Amino acid sequence: xxxxxxxxxxxxxxxxxxxxxxxxxxxxxxxxxxxxxxxxxxxxxxxxxxxxxxxxxxxxxxxxxxxxxxxxxxxxxxxxxx
Numbered sequence: 001x002x003x004x005x006x007x008x009x010x011x012x013x014x015x016x017x018x019x020x021x022x023x024x025x026x027x028x029x030x031x032x033x034x035x036x037x038x039x040x041x042x043x044x045x046x047x048x049x050x051x052x053x054x055x056x057x058x059x060x061x062x063x064x065x066x067x068x069x070x071x072x073x074x075x076x077x078x079x080x081x082x
Contacts (some may be wrong), residue, residue, distance in 0.1 A: 007051070007054070010046075011050070015032075015036055017061055018032045018057070019059060021064045021065050022064060025064070032057075037054055
């Protein structure tokens with residue numbers, strides 16, 4: 001089994017924290033899994049993008065931990081209809 005880098009360990013820890021926080025909120029666990037699986041395709045050498053997503057995930061986790069949070073918003077790019 002290969003050793004994980006510090007950044008990989010941080011991302012795995014963030015994933016576990018997300019799953020723990022979402023345990024009692026319906027519909028969140030599958031959304032979190034899908035998001036992490038989608039981003040798993042990012043190359044390990046794209047450190048800047050991974051760090052950006054990690055910081056963004058930390059902010060989203062803080063929102064998720066709030067008892068008043070009932071859903072997570074998403075940002076999607078709209079197609080250019082020019």
